Every structure is written in structure tokens, then in C-alpha cells.
Amino acid sequence: MGFLSKLLGIDDSSGVKKVITSPFNPKLEVQTKKGAHRYFEKISKLAHSDLCIELANVMSAKHNLMSSPSPLSKFSEKQEKIADLTEKAMLICFHKFGSEIVVNYSGADSTKLNELVNKIDEEIAQKNLNPNEHGEQMLYRLSQELTK
Numbered sequence: 001m002g003f004l005s006k007l008l009g010i011d012d013s014s015g016v017k018k019v020i021t022s023p024f025n026p027k028l029e030v031q032t033k034k035g036a037h038r039y040f041e042k043i044s045k046l047a048h049s050d051l052c053i054e055l056a057n058v059m060s061a062k063h064n065l066m067s068s069p070s071p072l073s074k075f076s077e078k079q080e081k082i083a084d085l086t087e088k089a090m091l092i093c094f095h096k097f098g099s100e101i102v103v104n105y106s107g108a109d110s111t112k113l114n115e116l117v118n119k120i121d122e123e124i125a126q127k128n129l130n131p132n133e134h135g136e137q138m139l140y141r142l143s144q145e146l147t148k
Helices: 003-008 033-044 048-067 072-097 099-106 111-125 131-146
Strands: none
Touching (some): 048 072, 048 111, 048 131, 072 099, 099 111, 099 131
């Protein structure tokens, strides 16, 4: 990665801005309590547009992992990364909407929220938007659903 790419936060040669999470090569970051806390601190410092890009990148990385075949020997690693990305999406929701709204929607079971996030992401992905617009629309739709 060149100096300018690093400076601008561009993910390798793809031209996609990497805020925290790479949509093409995600790293495990939130599998521990300490890691989740660190990630939450990072997203708390992001401007709204960068948070939108981060959410889009998280969902893109999750989609990329789920839709690409992998050998059985890599299955466990792939599942860990998918779980990590799911947790990142949940942490973004907690950051953006607050724990009270998220818990009121999903209770103690994060499955309901995960299903909502995935459903909205699939619908918005059909529009083929840039990451900022994708994330912006996701947050808007999530806001509508979580505050009904």
C-alpha cells in the first residue's frame, strides 16, 4: 500500500475507503471484551460519514465472506470473522442509537437485531450505492425500525 493510500485510508488497490474495517480482508477485532471496547472507542470518534462507510464496509466484508466458497480447513476461521463482523454491526447500532433503543427492540437476544440489519443491508445493496450512501441509508432505515 502506497503512502497516499495509507494517508487517505484507501484499502489496497480497490479504491474503497477503509475507515476501520476492510471490506476485502477483515481482521478479527471484537472477539474479546477488550477488543470490543477498543472498537467502540474507535467508532465513537468517527465523523458521521466515516461511520456510514464503516457500517457499509462491515456489511460488505460479511457478505463477501458468506458468499465466497472456502475449504473446510478454513471454515472455523471464516465463521469467526463472520461473528466478529456481526458484533461490529451490533456495536455500531449501540453507538448510533443507544443501548436503550437497541435493547427495547431486540431484548437480550441479538438475533432479532442481526436479522434486521441483514435484511436492510440486502435491500439497500440492490441499489448499488457508494459506501457512504449505503451506510447512510442503512442507518436511516435502522432508525425507522428501531424507534417504531
